Amino acid sequence: MTYASASIPAVAAGRADRWPWFGVFAFAFLILSQAIAIITSPADRDMGDLQKIMYVHVPAAWTTFIAFFVVLVFSLRYLWKRREKDDLLAASAAEVGATFNGLTLILGMIWGRPAWGVWWTWDARLTSTLVLFLIFVGYLSLRAFVDDAERRAEWSAVVGALGAINVPIVYMSVRWWRTLHQVQSTPSSMDPAYVLGLRLNAFAFLFILIYFIRQRYHAACLQRSTEHAEEMTALGGQQS
């Protein structure tokens, strides 16, 4: 079983200095998008200004799913090609995805309390988002508890892929479970005045997601190359 760990230090060191600028851009874009969304959208007839939380909650939910899709793709790619880079990228995406997932849940609760009068309801989307969060908390815990790098990569790739496969099944089963008991309230169709703000913020969150994953990945690569260097020193060999 070959395990291409030698390729780790080759983390595009030359291009790394451009990334802080991307981060600045991403956050500036977010602030701008939020401002535009809040200024252009009128107060909602039923919810008033409470509706504004949509501009952070909905993009956070979308980016969560994008992040976990990245986990699936790079987990499968790791199992196929066995390159440590893919493992580290999947892990970075899982960490950032879990953060956005938690953010989605908390923002949803903050909105749900005044809008529905409860912090939590066993609605299909809420429940499946929570289950998704738990699946990826399991994934991250597994990574935390396995010390051997190769074993960690192998196992977490399998767990990540199985978890991602399960997402649509969980969603479907939770939806059936709810709809068979009570009719789900459908969200009213969106007024065009809200669409621009939502789209802009979706892109802003996407940029931030890319920036976060990339930064996390960079840190993970540095950490791994330190570990490799330490191993080499401990073995008495030359540091490469």
Add this chain to the structure above:
Amino acid sequence: MTWRRDWSRVRAIVWKDLVTERRSKAGFSSVTALGVTILVLFGFALGPDAQVLRDAAAGALWLAALFAGVLAFSRSYQVELESGALEQLLQYPGSRWTIYVGKLLSNLIFVGLMLVIVIVTAIILFQVRIPATWPSLVAILVLGVVGVVVLGTFYAGMASRIRAREVLLPLLLFPMLVPVLLAAMSASKALLTGDLMHEASAWTRLLIAYDMIFLVATLLAFEHVIEA
């Protein structure tokens, strides 16, 4: 005739596991006792009202099966690890999936037998009225147990070999089993109350799909898990 040789490997592993279990006996009886204990605790939590108990019976049964099952799954690898038997098992020639299928079948038998006792207890304790459609109830039970055992056996292969395995196995396993639990609990509950909305067949199809998807996926992935 490779499949015949593979099959004899599977049988050998099942036989080995069952003999180990039969000789020690402590494993089976303690896991079953735990399942029954959990049912009793659910009875206390829900109160003595017969209708409440009847409504919650399916859920309590499945949760008891799950908690007791987790112990069974981690035991099935732990006995291998204690005396370094797993390394030897891996050194035998032949496909790795036969080890997984062998473990899977022996766990199915183990958990199935445990469930028979737990179910009888649940029927008595929760005053369940057995409906005329009991064969479909049995089918749902079997499908549900297959789902639980497939993923349980698979995840235990990893979790039993790391620190903090007691926490990690349920943490990995339970969220993954949400569809099985919802389907099995809802379908059993529907059948116990007469299935007025004909929802049991939809849940049964979901269970079949889930079992097939994860059986194939875990068979493909087991080699990565056991060799790492």
